[in-house]
Amino acid sequence: MVSRLRNPYFWAAVAILLATVYISYGTYVGWFQLGFFVGSYRFNHWTSWIGFLFIAIYTPLYHILKRRHPKRAKTLLGTHVIGNLLSFMVISIHFAAQLGRPAQFFPDLGTGIILYAMVAIMVATGILQRFYIAISFSRKWRFLHTSMATSFYLVILVHILQGLGFL
Secondary structure, eight states, X not given: OHHHHTOHHHHHHHHHHHHHHHHHHHHXXXXXXXXXXXXXXXXXXXXXXXXHHHHHHHHHHHHHHHHXXXXXXXXXXXXXXXXXXXXXXXXXXXXXXXXXXXXXXXXXXXXXXXXXXXXXXXXXHHHHHHTTOSGGGHHHHHHHHHHHHHHXXXXXXXXXXXHTTOO
């Protein structure tokens, strides 16, 4: 417990999660107007794509690089944790903006709500593993974390195809 409190990544994770809650709530209730257009898409869509791309590219890259460069494993893990938390933040902004839309423009949440729940579970289990919380369940957290990460690729594909009108 004491070592966790001295870990700067732990405090960065806590700060990012608190900021995620604040910004997401602010987006949902309209404190922050992030629905403006950048090109042909809304800003909050761009943020979610950035978050998705980081998770989709860096997650498998992290697993490859940590095996090829074991001396850099700590730095790679820090990038994985902080990068995925920031990705979760921008994905949360998109999700909150979708939920905050007026009733007449409310989207079909189908795969979006499943995808958001999956990413939230990945974040939660990742934090539990990284900071050694509930150690007695560590094998279960790892299985769930890996399962959600693997399923993420299939569900995001369906979500994107749905959003583009192909499904």
